[in-house]
Amino acid sequence: MNEGLIVLVRGIISFFSLLIFARILGKQQISQLTFFDYILGITIGSTASTLTTDLTSRAWPHWVGLITWASLSLLLQYITLKSKKASDYLDDVPAVVIMDGKILEDAMRKSKYRLGELLEQLRDKDVFDLTQVAFAVLEKDGQLSVLKKAEYQPVTPKDMKLSVSKVALSSEIIYDGLVIEENLKNIKKDMNWLLGQLKANNISSPSEVFVASFTPPNTLYFDLYKDHMQ
Amino acid sequence: MKKFSPYILPVLGLCLFIAIMFSGKYLKEPLRPSEDVMGFVKTAMQDTVNEKWDNVSIDINNIEKAWKKIVPRIQFSVERDEIYNIGINIARLKGANMTKDKSSILMELNEFMENWDELTK
Numbered sequence: 001m002n003e004g005l006i007v008l009v010r011g012i013i014s015f016f017s018l019l020i021f022a023r024i025l026g027k028q029q030i031s032q033l034t035f036f037d038y039i040l041g042i043t044i045g046s047t048a049s050t051l052t053t054d055l056t057s058r059a060w061p062h063w064v065g066l067i068t069w070a071s072l073s074l075l076l077q078y079i080t081l082k083s084k085k086a087s088d089y090l091d092d093v094p095a096v097v098i099m100d101g102k103i104l105e106d107a108m109r110k111s112k113y114r115l116g117e118l119l120e121q122l123r124d125k126d127v128f129d130l131t132q133v134a135f136a137v138l139e140k141d142g143q144l145s146v147l148k149k150a151e152y153q154p155v156t157p158k159d160m161k162l163s164v165s166k167v168a169l170s171s172e173i174i175y176d177g178l179v180i181e182e183n184l185k186n187i188k189k190d191m192n193w194l195l196g197q198l199k200a201n202n203i204s205s206p207s208e209v210f211v212a213s214f215t216p217p218n219t220l221y222f223d224l225y226k227d228h229m230q
Numbered sequence: 231m232k233k234f235s236p237y238i239l240p241v242l243g244l245c246l247f248i249a250i251m252f253s254g255k256y257l258k259e260p261l262r263p264s265e266d267v268m269g270f271v272k273t274a275m276q277d278t279v280n281e282k283w284d285n286v287s288i289d290i291n292n293i294e295k296a297w298k299k300i301v302p303r304i305q306f307s308v309e310r311d312e313i314y315n316i317g318i319n320i321a322r323l324k325g326a327n328m329t330k331d332k333s334s335i336l337m338e339l340n341e342f343m344e345n346w347d348e349l350t351k
Contacts, residue, residue: 001310013251055309063248
């Protein structure tokens with residue numbers, strides 16, 4: 001019996017099982033996790049760790065535990081996706097903690113949310129003066145969304161009646177010295193155009209470029225491997 | 231087909247993992263006569279009852295050799311303690327055989343059978 005080998009095999013099983021379950025469970029960011037999601041992650045991780053190193057029991061019961069937690073989580077995700085009522089019941093609802101500039105103590109007490117936390121999260125949103133706040137909503141994941149009073153809102157080009165160019169997504173056309181021909185095709189350009197642009201910028205080959213991106217209608221950004229910093 | 235292709239690898243992977251975790255049940259069965267642990271245990275029992283001590287020594291030796299061939303195959307799907315328990319049974323069998331202790335040998339062989347049944351349950 002080779003314990004190291006057994007741990008290696010069980011480690012591979014739990015690693016790839018976790019990877020598969022994590023991919024199935026979706027793309028929520030850590031910052032978007034609710035408290036329950038957080039506990040769920042810890043429990044699944046802990047079960048996978050036990051599966052790997054606890055040789056006093058077979059791998060199968062731990063794996064069943066892992067798949068049970070992952071399946072239940074998937075089921076809850078599906079239910080909350082399909083039904084708003086179930087989503088409100090299971091995930092809770094956002095709580096308004098400041099309305100018309102007034103702090104709602106009852107709502108804060110219900111959410112077990114302290115004044116210190118409120119002030120901290122307001123500062124995090126660049127709000128240092130409570131009088132600036134019209135509404136603040138405590139989201140399901142514990143984040144605070146803040147709507148400032150109209151007089152404290154930043155000025156936008158629309159307010160100034162300025163005309164702005166249309167925003168568009170940029171796409172990388174050279175990545176780590178390699179030309180991404182698919183992206184080049186997507187922006188309706190070809191290799192000759194790219195080489196012409198490179199030549200115009202005194203670059204002899206794409207291999208000199210770390211990254212090049214194109215933003216419609218006609219903006220090209222280059223970053224070379226040689227930075228020529230003084 | 232293209233729609234399902236991303237799922238093929240994970241599904242195959244999970245199936246492989248399940249197969250590894252359940253493999254012990256099938257891999258503990260003998261693939262050749264020299265690996266027939268339970269056959270040797272039953273023979274040892276008969277030889278012990280008939281007090282054929284020379285044969286009992288050979289039987290216990292055969293049990294140990296067969297067990298050592300089985301362990302590497304089943305180690306990924308059984309508990310470590312289950313393997314240890316059978317190892318202890320073999321060690322006790324050897325000791326009891328030195329003193330020709332018929333009752334101890336029979337007790338150990340019966341416990342061995344029980345541990346064997348429990349191995350991949």
